[in-house]
Amino acid sequence: LPERIEHFHSLVPLDTAQQNSQTPFGYPSWVYKAISVNDGKAYALRRFEGYRLTSERAVRNIQAWKRIVSGSIVTIHDVFTTRAFGDSSLIFVTDYHPLSTTLAQHHFGAGSHFQPRQTGQISEKVLWSYIVQIASALKIIHNTGLAVRLIEPSKILLTSKNRIRLNACGVLDVIQFDSQTSIAELQQDDLMQLGRLVLSLAVNNIQAMHNPTRFIEHLSRIHSPELRECILWLLNSPTPQNFKGIDSFLANISGHVITSFNSVLHSEDNMTTMLSRELENGRLVRLLVKLGFIADRPEFDHDPQWSESGDRYFLKLFRDHVFHAVDANGNPVLDLGHVLTCLNKLDVGIDERLQLESADEQTLLFVSYRELKRRLQDVFQELVVASQRSYG
Numbered sequence: 001l002p003e004r005i006e007h008f009h010s011l012v013p014l015d016t017a018q019q020n021s022q023t024p025f026g027y028p029s030w031v032y033k034a035i036s037v038n039d040g041k042a043y044a045l046r047r048f049e050g051y052r053l054t055s056e057r058a059v060r061n062i063q064a065w066k067r068i069v070s071g072s073i074v075t076i077h078d079v080f081t082t083r084a085f086g087d088s089s090l091i092f093v094t095d096y097h098p099l100s101t102t103l104a105q106h107h108f109g110a111g112s113h114f115q116p117r118q119t120g121q122i123s124e125k126v127l128w129s130y131i132v133q134i135a136s137a138l139k140i141i142h143n144t145g146l147a148v149r150l151i152e153p154s155k156i157l158l159t160s161k162n163r164i165r166l167n168a169c170g171v172l173d174v175i176q177f178d179s180q181t182s183i184a185e186l187q188q189d190d191l192m193q194l195g196r197l198v199l200s201l202a203v204n205n206i207q208a209m210h211n212p213t214r215f216i217e218h219l220s221r222i223h224s225p226e227l228r229e230c231i232l233w234l235l236n237s238p239t240p241q242n243f244k245g246i247d248s249f250l251a252n253i254s255g256h257v258i259t260s261f262n263s264v265l266h267s268e269d270n271m272t273t274m275l276s277r278e279l280e281n282g283r284l285v286r287l288l289v290k291l292g293f294i295a296d297r298p299e300f301d302h303d304p305q306w307s308e309s310g311d312r313y314f315l316k317l318f319r320d321h322v323f324h325a326v327d328a329n330g331n332p333v334l335d336l337g338h339v340l341t342c343l344n345k346l347d348v349g350i351d352e353r354l355q356l357e358s359a360d361e362q363t364l365l366f367v368s369y370r371e372l373k374r375r376l377q378d379v380f381q382e383l384v385v386a387s388q389r390s391y392g
C-alpha cells in the first residue's frame, strides 16, 4: 500500500488508557484525531502498532466496507501502512465524530480516567433503540456479504444522545484475513455478539459479555419478557433447522423498528421547522451585514461624502428608519416587530412605498422597498468589486 500518512497533520491522541496487546485485535491500538491536507476535514485514524501487511488479500474487503453507507456505522475511508511512527503500523482512516464516547466509557466507566457518565439501569426504551440501530447496520453489512466480527461496548461509538455507531468495522477483516471461518458463520456470530452486548447493557454488567448464562436469570427481574426473548433468540446457537439471519431478527423486532422510525420522522419534522426558522434568520443577517458595510462608511472611492450621497443615502436613511425610530416625545422605539417587518419587506423587495426622513427633518424621500433592494444590491456589488481589486 502507498504511504499516505503525509496526507494528515495535527494528530491528537484520543485514547485515555495505555494500550497493550490485550486489545480485541491482538495489537496495541491507538486512535488519533487528524486533519486531512486534501479536504481540511477532521478524520479519526486508528493505528495498529507493529502490524506487517503480508498480503494484498488482507485489504481486499476494505473496498466493500468503503461503499457501505449507514447512519449506524463509523464510515471507513482508507487503510494504509506507515513507518512514520518508528514501527510498522497499519492505519484505518474513518469519519471523526466530535465529542463522542464509547458505550464502554458511557455505561461502564471503562478506561481508568473515566467515571461512567450514566450509571445504573439503562431504560428499556434506550436498549431497544440501540438494538434497532445496530440491527439496521447489520442488515446492510450482511447483505453486502460482510460481517462486523467485533460488537462490543468499546467498539461502539456514542456520537450524540442515544445515537450509536459500530466502530472499527473492517479491522478484523484485515488483521485476521486468513481466518478459515465462513462468512455465514461470522454473520451468525455477529448476532451472538449483539446478544451478549444487549445482555450486558440490560443487566448493567460488562462481565455478561464473557459469561452470558450467569446473567440471563437476572433479566426477568428487571426487563420485559419481550426483551428477554429477544436476547435469548440472539444468544441461542443456530441449528440446521433454525438458521438465524438478520432478516428474521428484524421481523421479530419490527414493532420496535417502527417505533424508532416514527420517532426519527418526528425529530426530522422538528429539525426542518427549526432549520426553516434559522434560514429566515440567515437571510436577515445577510441583509444586516450588507447594510452595515454600507451605512456610515467614512470614505470610499476618495469621496468622504460617499455614504451621504446617492443610493447610499437612501440606505442610510432606511437604516435609521429601521433602528432609530422615536416616538412623539423623541424617546427611542425598540420594536423588534418593526425591525423584522421592515427587513423582511426589503428582503422580498415588495412594491410598498415608505417615507424616509433625515434626522434633521430637512430631507424627505419616498421610495419603494423594491427600489431599496436594488440600490442595496448595486452598492454592495460596488464594494465587492473594490474589495477584490485590493486583494489583487
Ligand SMILES: Nc1ncnc2c1ncn2[C@@H]1O[C@H](COP(=O)(O)OP(=O)(O)OP(=O)(O)O)[C@@H](O)[C@H]1O
Residues within 6 Å of the ligand: 014, 015, 016, 017, 019, 023, 024, 029, 030, 031, 044, 074, 094, 095, 096, 097, 098, 099, 100, 101, 102, 104, 105, 110, 111, 154, 155, 157, 167
Ligand atoms: N471515529 C471516532 N471519532 C471520534 N472519536 C473516536 C472515534 N473512534 C474512537 N474515538 C474515541 O477514541 C477513544 C479511543 O477509542 P478506542 O476504540 O481505542 O476505545 P478504547 O476504549 O481505547 O478501546 P481499546 O481498549 O480497544 O483500545 C474513545 O474515547 C473514543 O470515544
Ligand SMILES: [Mg+2]
Residues within 6 Å of the ligand: 015, 019, 029, 030, 031
Ligand atoms: Mg484504544
